[in-house]
Amino acid sequence: MKLSKEKIWSTIEMEAEQATRNEPGLSALLEEKILQHSGLKDAVVYEIIKRLSLSKNAKFTKSFEFIDAIHKSLIEENIILDLTAIVDRDSACNLFCTPLLFYKGFLSLQIYRIANILWASNHQISALLLQTFISEHFAVDIHPKAKIGIGVMLDHATGIVIGETAVVEDNVSIMQSVTLGGTGKNSGDRHPKIRRNVLLGPQSTILGNIEIGESSMVGAASVVLDSVPPRSIVAGVPARKIGDVLNSWPSQTMNQIFSSNDST
Numbered sequence: 001m002k003l004s005k006e007k008i009w010s011t012i013e014m015e016a017e018q019a020t021r022n023e024p025g026l027s028a029l030l031e032e033k034i035l036q037h038s039g040l041k042d043a044v045v046y047e048i049i050k051r052l053s054l055s056k057n058a059k060f061t062k063s064f065e066f067i068d069a070i071h072k073s074l075i076e077e078n079i080i081l082d083l084t085a086i087v088d089r090d091s092a093c094n095l096f097c098t099p100l101l102f103y104k105g106f107l108s109l110q111i112y113r114i115a116n117i118l119w120a121s122n123h124q125i126s127a128l129l130l131q132t133f134i135s136e137h138f139a140v141d142i143h144p145k146a147k148i149g150i151g152v153m154l155d156h157a158t159g160i161v162i163g164e165t166a167v168v169e170d171n172v173s174i175m176q177s178v179t180l181g182g183t184g185k186n187s188g189d190r191h192p193k194i195r196r197n198v199l200l201g202p203q204s205t206i207l208g209n210i211e212i213g214e215s216s217m218v219g220a221a222s223v224v225l226d227s228v229p230p231r232s233i234v235a236g237v238p239a240r241k242i243g244d245v246l247n248s249w250p251s252q253t254m255n256q257i258f259s260s261n262d263s264t
Contacts, residue, residue, distance in 0.1 A: 008080050008096060009039050015097040033101060040083070041076040043100060044110055051107075055133060065126055069117040074110060081151040082109055089153050089173055089254050104138040105154030115144035146180075146191070153251070156202075165209070166191035173251035175202040175220075183208040183225075195230070199250040217250045219258065233258055 003011075016034040020027045037043040048070075049061045060066055086099045086106060093099065099106040115130035127144035135141045140154065142162045149170035154160055159177035162168065165188070166180040178200045182190040192206040195213055201220035206212060210227040218224055219235030219242075228234050233243040235258070247253055 003080075003084070005040065005076050005080055008083070012040065012043075012097045012100065015095045019097075034097060039076065040079055040100070041074055044074060044079055044107075045070055047100075047107065048111055048114070051137070052133065055137070057129070057133070060126070060129065063126075065118060065121070065123045066114070069114045069121065069123075069126075073113040073117040078113075078150045079110065082106060082153075085151045085153045085171070085173075086155075089252055090155060091254075103157075104140065105157030105160075108134045108138045108140040108142065108157055109148070109152060109154055112142045112144065112146075112148065115142075116146070116148075119144040149196075159203075163191035165189045167193040169194060169196045169198075169214075171196055171249070171251050172198050172200070173254060174200045175204070177203040179205045179207075181205065181207050192224075197249050197251045199254065199256070201256055215245050215248050215250060217245055217256075217258075220256065 012034060016030040020030050033047065034043055037046060052061050083096065083099055083106065086093050086103060087096055111130055111134050115127040118127035118130065131142065131144050139158045140160050143164040145164045146162045146166045148168045149172070151171040152168060153173045155173060156176035160174060161179045161181060163181050172194055180192045180194065190209050192208065193211045194200070195211065197215040198212050199217045200206070201218055201222065203221045204218045204224065206218065206224040208225060210224065212218065212224070212228045213230030213232060215230055216228050216232045216234070218239065219233070222235045222239040223237045224234060224239040231245040232241050233245060234241050243258060
């Protein structure tokens with residue numbers, strides 16, 4: 001789905017206005033979170049600062065480092081790609097305003113992006129503060145040094161763990177309780193590299209400095225200990241290849257049922 005940022009925001013405003021007419025008791029909430037703002041970035045920044053302030057981090061949100069990181073990390077076009085990834089792929093999401101209002105995976109990802117800039121700017125304590133906030137409030141644990149692309153969906157998001165040296169490229173879909181972890185106490189580059197268009201099924205665990213190739217799928221509750229070639233389907237404990245992906249975008253089709261047509 002490719003819409004301009006102006007069209008996306010006008011759609012969100014229209015959805016909020018319609019919801020206000022249908023449910024007048026929500027008018028103050030929708031005014032605060034959507035209708036008072038000039039655009040999507042403004043609304044996202046407001047929500048992040050409000051939540052951080054409620055958690056006794058109000059002074060931190062006024063610091064130069066935090067404000068600078070927001071401007072560098074929250075690029076409106078990228079926020080739109082994260083938002084539309086959810087609308088395109090989540091069958092339960094029928095409105096553009098829904099992720100902005102309710103989806104902790106979307107908000108966790110935006111806060112991570114701020115933390116990532118803080119980490120790269122040598123404000124590591126501030127970055128870890130944001131990591132802790134995400135973990136405590138959303139049950140999502142993303143190390144601020146991890147590298148995550150755009151158009152990424154954290155579906156349901158509860159229990160997702162992404163380690164320090166992990167890489168998640170563009171257009172990846174990650175289901176709940178996924179772990180991108182290490183294999184022990186070794187330091188250095190020790191976490192998985194998830195290439196473009198990959199779908200990671202619920203409760204899948206990928207361990208070590210291995211690669212999940214572009215457009216591959218990892219089945220639910222699988223434990224992956226070895227690299228996976230591009231366009232492969234793997235499943236099991238330990239995971240093994242059970243088929244080939246027949247389309248280029250498993251992260252968008254979100255089909256987690258492996259039919260006989262998928263098998264090699």
